[in-house]
Amino acid sequence: MLRHGDCRQHQVGCYEDKIRGCKLRGRFAPNIRVLQVSWSEEAEAEPTLQHRVHIPSSALLRSRGASSEKTARVVAHVISSTYFKLLTPLSPPQRKGRMGPVLPVLPEPPVQRQGTVLGGLVLAVKAGNQPVKNLTEPIQLSFKHNTSQQKEKGECVFWQATNDGAGFWSTEGCETKNTGTEFICSCNHLSFFAVLVNPVLSVEERNAVALSYITYIGSAFSIFFTVLSLIIYICLQRVRPEKAIGVHLHLTAAVFCLHLGFLLCSFWIWNTKESEEGWVCQGLGFFLHWSLLATFCWTALEGFHLYLLLVRVFNIYIRKYLLKLSLVGWGIPTLIAVVCGILGVYGKYSVEVIDASNNSTAQICWLSSKFPHRLLVSYVTTLAFPCLVVLCNSIMLGVVVVKLWGLRAAQQGIESSSGWKKMNKEKASKLWKDSATVLGLSCVLGLPWGLASITYISLPGIYIFTILTSLQGVFLFLWSLALTYKSRSDNNSSVRDPSSQKVMTTSF
Numbered sequence: 001m002l003r004h005g006d007c008r009q010h011q012v013g014c015y016e017d018k019i020r021g022c023k024l025r026g027r028f029a030p031n032i033r034v035l036q037v038s039w040s041e042e043a044e045a046e047p048t049l050q051h052r053v054h055i056p057s058s059a060l061l062r063s064r065g066a067s068s069e070k071t072a073r074v075v076a077h078v079i080s081s082t083y084f085k086l087l088t089p090l091s092p093p094q095r096k097g098r099m100g101p102v103l104p105v106l107p108e109p110p111v112q113r114q115g116t117v118l119g120g121l122v123l124a125v126k127a128g129n130q131p132v133k134n135l136t137e138p139i140q141l142s143f144k145h146n147t148s149q150q151k152e153k154g155e156c157v158f159w160q161a162t163n164d165g166a167g168f169w170s171t172e173g174c175e176t177k178n179t180g181t182e183f184i185c186s187c188n189h190l191s192f193f194a195v196l197v198n199p200v201l202s203v204e205e206r207n208a209v210a211l212s213y214i215t216y217i218g219s220a221f222s223i224f225f226t227v228l229s230l231i232i233y234i235c236l237q238r239v240r241p242e243k244a245i246g247v248h249l250h251l252t253a254a255v256f257c258l259h260l261g262f263l264l265c266s267f268w269i270w271n272t273k274e275s276e277e278g279w280v281c282q283g284l285g286f287f288l289h290w291s292l293l294a295t296f297c298w299t300a301l302e303g304f305h306l307y308l309l310l311v312r313v314f315n316i317y318i319r320k321y322l323l324k325l326s327l328v329g330w331g332i333p334t335l336i337a338v339v340c341g342i343l344g345v346y347g348k349y350s351v352e353v354i355d356a357s358n359n360s361t362a363q364i365c366w367l368s369s370k371f372p373h374r375l376l377v378s379y380v381t382t383l384a385f386p387c388l389v390v391l392c393n394s395i396m397l398g399v400v401v402v403k404l405w406g407l408r409a410a411q412q413g414i415e416s417s418s419g420w421k422k423m424n425k426e427k428a429s430k431l432w433k434d435s436a437t438v439l440g441l442s443c444v445l446g447l448p449w450g451l452a453s454i455t456y457i458s459l460p461g462i463y464i465f466t467i468l469t470s471l472q473g474v475f476l477f478l479w480s481l482a483l484t485y486k487s488r489s490d491n492n493s494s495v496r497d498p499s500s501q502k503v504m505t506t507s508f
Contacts, residue, residue: 031078036071039064043127045076051123054140059190062135063128077124081117081194084159085166113157113169114375115196118143118183122159122194133173133189141185143195154178156185159192169196207459211466216266218470219259225477226256232480245483246322247305250329251298251444252476257291259473264288265365269348277348277368284365285346286337293333293381296389299446301325303393306445310396310403336381345371386449393445400441404434440482443475 033045043055053076060072123141141156156176157169174187176195183195233249236242265284272281305325318324340346347368367374408430442448448468451461468475 033074033076035074035076037074038070039072043072043074045074047076047078047123048121050119050144051076051078051121052142053123053125055125055127055190056135056137056139058137059132059135059139060127063130063132063190065128065130067129072128074127075124078121079124081120081122084122084192086168113155113171113196115155115169115198118145118154118195118197122192124192125190127190131190135188138175138186138188139190141187141193142182143185144182145195145197154183154195154197156183156187157194157196158187158189159194169194207462211462214463214466215470216263218467218474219263222259222471222473223256223263224473226252226259226473229473229477229480230256232477232484236480236483243321244305244309247298247302247325248444248476248480248483250326251295251302252473252480254291254294254298254329255473255476257287258295259470261288261291268365269363281348281365282341282346282368285349285367286341288366289340289346289381290333290337293336293385294330296386296446296449297333298329299393299444300389301329302444302446303389303396306396306400306441310399340367340377340381343371344368345374345377347371349374386446390446390450394447394450397438397441397445397447401438404437408434436482440475440479443472444479448472 031047033047035043035045037043037060039060040057041060042057043060044053046052055074060074063072123143125139125141143154145154154176155171156174157171158174159167160170160172161167173189174185174193177184177186185193185195187193229252230249233245233252237245237249261284265281265288268281268284345367347365347370348363349366350369351362367378371377408427448465451465451468
């Protein structure tokens, strides 16, 4: 009988040699089935309750080779996925010579499929004496799954081993079908098979339509109100030149480009065929990715500016401050987007939409689904970087809250001799102003983007995130109105609240 411990050192290559000649000890062994069938018959084995394999007679005849045996030996074995060592990007497959490893045999790294192995189990299928591939009549493999995994996208893969003991999962020669209770794989060869699953965020069709309308309408409002905000900031800059207003102006411009790019990408997809993909879509994908990176860069610079004002205090002079911020806020996104464009990252991005009646595909001009390393680019530029920005800006917002709390506590001690009713009225008014300041700052610092994590928790979380992010331009407009009102009140008032002065005269 084949034991896992026998192949601990040699990993998958050991199974290739031993699985055909393994012998069962006893009448029953878990996770393995060994059959002796005629070459002209079909074979069906069920090593576990969750795994089943059906091999057509044509596959058995192909595996016979020059053998004189009357029956074919079929082995179906379920083993742990921990025995499969994934190939790392820095160690491409190598060809061994007499003097040791030589140059890689592949001109470029293989496309590795990403995901988690379903149940952590791999189904090994071997038959006959010869390797079997390029079958005209494919073999059928079934991987049952529970109802909680219906919201996961499954992909049938097989193990492509390399000479150095590692390997990667590939979909070549395999097709996938999900019936709702099991994944059915149709493959044209015999090998080690598994199903890679990735979580899929699914909503009902009516909710998907409602979220689409919210996004489009919200983006249209954001475009309109960001234009108004830009006009307000330009006027404020002329009346009261401040570096903070200049930072707000650049952030508003980036948000305007983001929502404009999103609508342009969506409208272009509506007017093109599903299979059509040209340079226009690639250019729009470049613009959308660039504007998203610029938005997060300027959001990070808002947090940096707030750090200089509240932590490093106000008497700091940096020569050509806004110019240096602009080189970072616009230069880094441009550099990243240009590199991605040269590598061919941009194009049509397709998402499979699954509903009760049929399956459809939603598309947008973004990071191309055909680009082999799209997930890596997406995780680094649209997940890791935004998460870092939101985390740092959340800390800065906490510093603002602590500062305001300390200022109000000190001021309350000074005004404790005043009348009780007057003091409570002023306290309530200042509390409302401080709350509005913190709420406005949270939008400027991009904290609503942090709500993306709750979209995987519940449907209301998806609606909240969609509304807040699509209306970001509206919130920036309200913040610009607050700054305009404060500017007028400062000009008309001779007596100012020192704590409010400290916060608002720096455009916070």
